[in-house]
Amino acid sequence: xxxxSAYMPNYFAIDDILATQERTPCKFIVNVPTLGVKLxxxxxxxxxxxxxxxxxxxxxxxxxxxGRQPVxxxxxxxxxxxxxxxxxxxxxxxxxxxxxxxxxxxxxxxAKEFDNQREVNDILIHTxxxxxxxxxxxxxxxxxxxxxxxxxxxxxxxLYTDGHRSRSxxxxxxxxxxxPLEAANMVINHRKRKRVDIEDI
Amino acid sequence: xxxxxxxxxxxxxxxxxxxxxxxxxxxxxEIGKEITTLIEQNQIxxxxxxxxxxxxxxxxxxxxxxxxxIHRNLRCILAYHYNRLNSLRTMRWEFGSILPVEIxxxxxxxxSNWFAKxxxxxxxxxxxxxxxxxxxxxxxxxxxxxxxxxxxxxxDYGRFELSDGSVLLLKKNSRHYLPRCECxxxxxxxxFQHIVN
Numbered sequence: 001x002x003x004x005s006a007y008m009p010n011y012f013a014i015d016d017i018l019a020t021q022e023r024t025p026c027k028f029i030v031n032v033p034t035l036g037v038k039l040x041x042x043x044x045x046x047x048x049x050x051x052x053x054x055x056x057x058x059x060x061x062x063x064x065x066x067g068r069q070p071v072x073x074x075x076x077x078x079x080x081x082x083x084x085x086x087x088x089x090x091x092x093x094x095x096x097x098x099x100x101x102x103x104x105x106x107x108x109x110x111a112k113e114f115d116n117q118r119e120v121n122d123i124l125i126h127t128x129x130x131x132x133x134x135x136x137x138x139x140x141x142x143x144x145x146x147x148x149x150x151x152x153x154x155x156x157x158x159l160y161t162d163g164h165r166s167r168s169x170x171x172x173x174x175x176x177x178x179x180p181l182e183a184a185n186m187v188i189n190h191r192k193r194k195r196v197d198i199e200d201i
Numbered sequence: 202x203x204x205x206x207x208x209x210x211x212x213x214x215x216x217x218x219x220x221x222x223x224x225x226x227x228x229x230x231e232i233g234k235e236i237t238t239l240i241e242q243n244q245i246x247x248x249x250x251x252x253x254x255x256x257x258x259x260x261x262x263x264x265x266x267x268x269x270x271i272h273r274n275l276r277c278i279l280a281y282h283y284n285r286l287n288s289l290r291t292m293r294w295e296f297g298s299i300l301p302v303e304i305x306x307x308x309x310x311x312x313s314n315w316f317a318k319x320x321x322x323x324x325x326x327x328x329x330x331x332x333x334x335x336x337x338x339x340x341x342x343x344x345x346x347x348x349x350x351x352x353x354x355x356x357d358y359g360r361f362e363l364s365d366g367s368v369l370l371l372k373k374n375s376r377h378y379l380p381r382c383e384c385x386x387x388x389x390x391x392x393f394q395h396i397v398n
Binding site for chain 1: 212260267284389
């Protein structure tokens, strides 16, 4: 199933919804009555007091951390902090971005709004620039190495698979230039699943 | 936590990128209930907030949190349905107007109705094109190299009538040399396999 991809972050994009579900630490700067139990399972009272620190999902933080009367003051998620930024600055290619976070770039593009020094902004671009050549290399040259994409985050993985697919299409065309008629993608997938079902019985 | 169910729903769609998972009626209903509860609570709090404004305790932050949750729930539910419909539309082009039974059972009633409607609209449009009999837009997806192609039959399909009236018996693993336009649709549906060399 082809889902709407996120790189025009649109309202219906599955990837964008999942990325905004990631949590970031923040500190409450006003009292929030009656929501204690809902937002903080380990809360004692009904209210959330000033100064409570909680990890909240990005979609909530976006609404509460901005505007004229912010409810929370937002801290950056771990992976955009100083220590991690230094690692990325040194050599972005050596990093396993998948372990940093599944949605490194997407979450970063939201987190950067809460970073006053604009360092997150720079590090995102720096990381992508540094790693792009490696991704292109992978997509062009590796035929079927499943470990190759282990260190890529979701955006990079999509670039890799798309690049890889068009590369092999081009190769096939260069070799025999005939385009064989094929069964539709969904039909193939459907049949694969059916075969498994039969074996199970 | 708010919106956990909505998150589950979206994750379910994300996990099944290449197929259409069964329509999750229970979860959709529960999320609907969650939204209604949130709206009701917000209305109550908005009223009490106005009356006891003088005491200094503002319920405004609470209302804002709930409001964000309502919007998030809405977004998830809409995205769920939108993406399912999108993939259903692709299916009309890939499977043709009749879906396999295994896929049909995964659809909700509304989705089946939508599919039927989309199918008939598309058929009507294709009939209206051109001068005689319309144009089938679902064929000729790739540029043809030759008028006739060689195909292998992948399933026991049964009798198949060509447009000139002759009838073929399609058995599994039989090979045929047929006009390209006759068999393109069956190749798309996986009945035939195109033999290139």
